[in-house]
Amino acid sequence: xxxxxxxxxxxxxxxxxxxxxxxxxxxxxxxxxxxxxxxxxxxxxxxxxxxxxxxxxxxxxxxxxxxxxxxxxxxxxxxxxxxxxxxxxxxxxxxxxxxxxxxxxxxxxxx
Amino acid sequence: xxxxxxxxxxxxxxxxxxxxxxxxxxxxxxxxxxxxxxxxxxxxxxxxxxxxxxxxxxxxxxxxxxxxxxxxxxxxxxxxxxxxxxxxxxxxxxxxxxxxxxxxxxxxxxxxxxxxxxxxxxxxxxxxxxxxxxxxxxxxxxxxxxxxxxxxxxxxxxxxxxxxxxxxxxxxxxxxxxxxxxxxxxxxxxxxxxxxxxxxxxxxxxxxxxxxxxxxxxxxxxxxxxxxxxxxxxxxxxxxxxxxxxxxxxxxxxxxxxxxxxxxxxxxxxxxxxxxxxxxxxx
Amino acid sequence: xxxxxxxxxxxxxxxxxxxxxxxxxxxxxxxxxxxxxxxxxxxxxxxxxxxxxxxxxxxxxxxxxxxxxxxxxxxxxxxxxxxxxxxxxxxxxxxxxxxxxxxxxxxxxxxxxxxxxxxxxxxxxxxxxxxxxxxxxxxxxxxxxxxxxxxxxxxxxxxxxxxxxxxxxxxxxx
Numbered sequence: 205x206x207x208x209x210x211x212x213x214x215x216x217x218x219x220x221x222x223x224x225x226x227x228x229x230x231x232x233x234x235x236x237x238x239x240x241x242x243x244x245x246x247x248x249x250x251x252x253x254x255x256x257x258x259x260x261x262x263x264x265x266x267x268x269x270x271x272x273x274x275x276x277x278x279x280x281x282x283x284x285x286x287x288x289x290x291x292x293x294x295x296x297x298x299x300x301x302x303x304x305x306x307x308x309x310x311x312x313x314x315x
Numbered sequence: 316x317x318x319x320x321x322x323x324x325x326x327x328x329x330x331x332x333x334x335x336x337x338x339x340x341x342x343x344x345x346x347x348x349x350x351x352x353x354x355x356x357x358x359x360x361x362x363x364x365x366x367x368x369x370x371x372x373x374x375x376x377x378x379x380x381x382x383x384x385x386x387x388x389x390x391x392x393x394x395x396x397x398x399x400x401x402x403x404x405x406x407x408x409x410x411x412x413x414x415x416x417x418x419x420x421x422x423x424x425x426x427x428x429x430x431x432x433x434x435x436x437x438x439x440x441x442x443x444x445x446x447x448x449x450x451x452x453x454x455x456x457x458x459x460x461x462x463x464x465x466x467x468x469x470x471x472x473x474x475x476x477x478x479x480x481x482x483x484x485x486x487x488x489x490x491x492x493x494x495x496x497x498x499x500x501x502x503x504x505x506x507x508x509x510x511x512x513x514x515x516x517x518x519x520x521x522x523x524x525x526x527x528x529x530x531x532x533x534x535x536x537x538x539x540x541x542x543x544x545x546x547x548x549x550x551x552x553x554x555x556x557x558x559x560x561x562x563x564x565x566x567x568x569x570x571x572x573x574x575x576x577x578x579x580x581x582x583x584x585x586x587x588x589x590x591x592x593x594x595x596x597x598x
Numbered sequence: 599x600x601x602x603x604x605x606x607x608x609x610x611x612x613x614x615x616x617x618x619x620x621x622x623x624x625x626x627x628x629x630x631x632x633x634x635x636x637x638x639x640x641x642x643x644x645x646x647x648x649x650x651x652x653x654x655x656x657x658x659x660x661x662x663x664x665x666x667x668x669x670x671x672x673x674x675x676x677x678x679x680x681x682x683x684x685x686x687x688x689x690x691x692x693x694x695x696x697x698x699x700x701x702x703x704x705x706x707x708x709x710x711x712x713x714x715x716x717x718x719x720x721x722x723x724x725x726x727x728x729x730x731x732x733x734x735x736x737x738x739x740x741x742x743x744x745x746x747x748x749x750x751x752x753x754x755x756x757x758x759x760x761x762x763x764x765x766x767x768x769x770x771x772x
Contacts, residue, residue, distance in 0.1 A: 211391060213390060213391065213605075213709060215386055215387065225729035225730045227501060227732075229385060229386045229637065229676060231386050231388075231391075233391065236664075238738075240715070243650065246634075250705055262727060263724075265727065266725070267724075267725050267727040267728060268722065268723065268725070268728060269719055269722070269723040270721070270722040270723070270733075271720060271721045271722075272719075272720045273716055273718055273719060273720065275711060275714050275716065275718075275720075275737050275738045275739075276717040276720060276735060276736070276738070277547070277686055277687045277736040277737055277738055278547065278687075279388055279547075280687070280736065281385060281386060281388065281689075281734075281736045282706065282733075282735055283384075283691070283732075283733065283734040283735075284722070284724075284732070284733055285509075285728050285729055285730040285732050285733075286727065286728060286729060287698075287727055287728065287729030294672070297605075298619065303423060370697065374680065375681075376679075377677055377679065377681075378679035378680070378689070381677050381679075381689050381691055381734075382689065383737075384691070385689060385691075386732060420706065526681045526764055526766045527681070527683070527766070544682070544684055544687045544689075545683040545684040546684070547684055547686055547687045598679070598683060
């Protein structure tokens with residue numbers, strides 16, 4: 205729906221307390237083509253193009269890794285959780301099968 | 316694939332016809348023959364709003380809570396809409412921001428009084444139409460195509476400035492006949508299935524049409540343009556009208572046609588007082 | 599009579615195309631008009647299509663992923679809508695109260711949709727730093743199907759939950 209590929213939004217709670225488990229909500233624009241869909245006009249199959257690998261780093265530590273298949277919806281939305289026990293950047297990296305790498309970093313500052 | 320689609324269409328038709336005769340056929344007022352558009356069919360809700368809400372919570376409660384908890388994909392459009400409001404276009408070298416302040420912030424609250432009567436148009440002015448009219452007259456720019464990405468983004472952004480403010484649409488004076496027309500459209504039976512908007516959303520709100528719970532007409536006008544899971548896209552209230560009319564197998568009118576504008580006035584007026592919350596997110 | 603005329607001319611036609619009438623008698627009306635030479639190719643294509651339509655079998659997928667380990671149907675809370683008007687976007691959230699301590703935590707969360715061509719939707723690795731065994735996503739569903747969420751802990755225990763989501767096409771919701 206939104207224009208372009210790889211536009212990212214990451215939402216954090218407004219205030220983060222130290223040691224609190226927080227939800228990280230992420231959204232990225234990507235067509236997530238399965239490879240089974242046909243172009244209605246040309247009747248040709250649209251080649252597969254999807255994100256298959258997602259990693260989240262808190263500081264320099266990998267805290268979450270997800271393997272995706274074509275069954276994840278277009279413009280994938282994802283929520284994962286994190287124990288905010290230190291002040292560090294959170295980096296989320298998406299990789300697609302054509303070698304595209306999309307990433308965004310947000311700072312987590314617990315009070 | 317084509318055969319599958321045809322089969323499904325036939326199935327839907329059969330099911331819908333079954334619904335007409337099955338659900339509506341047992342001596343209810345709805346069984347009365349089609350009335351002329353001049354008179355308004357007397358329909359009463361089958362259940363109180365509280366009862367409807369209870370059913371809604373039972374059926375869709377989890378899904379709605381889940382959606383509220385998650386993000387709204389339409390948020391992307393808000394950022395792009397903001398950029399569009401500041402972008403200079405057209406022959407007069409202006410942007411929305413030239414008149415309405417940076418990021419068009421002076422338009423806060425502007426969306427609450429729409430749709431309203433417009434003297435130049437001699438009809439009802441809806442919010443998207445107002446934006447396009449303003450672009451043409453004041454900026455010398457081309458009108459944006461309805462339901463296009465830019466049009467939705469700009470409308471959504473400017474409308475979102477009024478978020479949290481109650482809708483206060485007026486139907487006094489010259490708007491009155493258009494309100495009456497909108498009401499007549501709402502109650503007019505149309506299409507192969509011979510439904511009106513009111514039959515579902517007034518009389519049978521809270522019952523099911525196939526697997527869907529029919530929604531009550533309260534809170535129908537406060538969250539557009541909004542994101543719908545069914546579309547996996549953002550769309551306007553008028554796109555929703557057209558979707559419903561298609562399912563009624565009725566003739567559809569183009570966006571911002573007089574009939575839809577009047578209908579939008581009626582629907583917004585009966586929801587006066589609702590707080591604007593754009594972009595909305597629905598099933 | 600018209601019918602006789604038709605069948606006569608049809609027989610003539612078949613004779614002209616060189617097929618023995620004795621062979622035709624054993625065929626039904628429909629199969630006799632299909633060229634014999636092309637029939638195997640035609641059926642072959644249909645078979646391939648049917649196989650692709652069928653996709654992977656969930657039982658085999660589960661077996662290859664988890665072996666013969668038993669899945670306890672407990673401790674997993676899965677939220678999915680009862681119906682989805684658009685199978686391309688079905689929200690799913692999974693959460694669990696299982697501990698996330700250093701020595702004992704939820705290692706993996708799997709999401710399966712039984713009737714998808716490839717049942718596995720996503721598999722997520724968690725660490726104790728996650729603090730909570732939970733994950734949400736929006737997924738595609740080809741048709742009405744059971745949805746399974748399976749959690750694997752660091753010591754190899756499996757917990758699962760399953761719910762059915764109805765995917766309606768057309769629907770009444772405009």
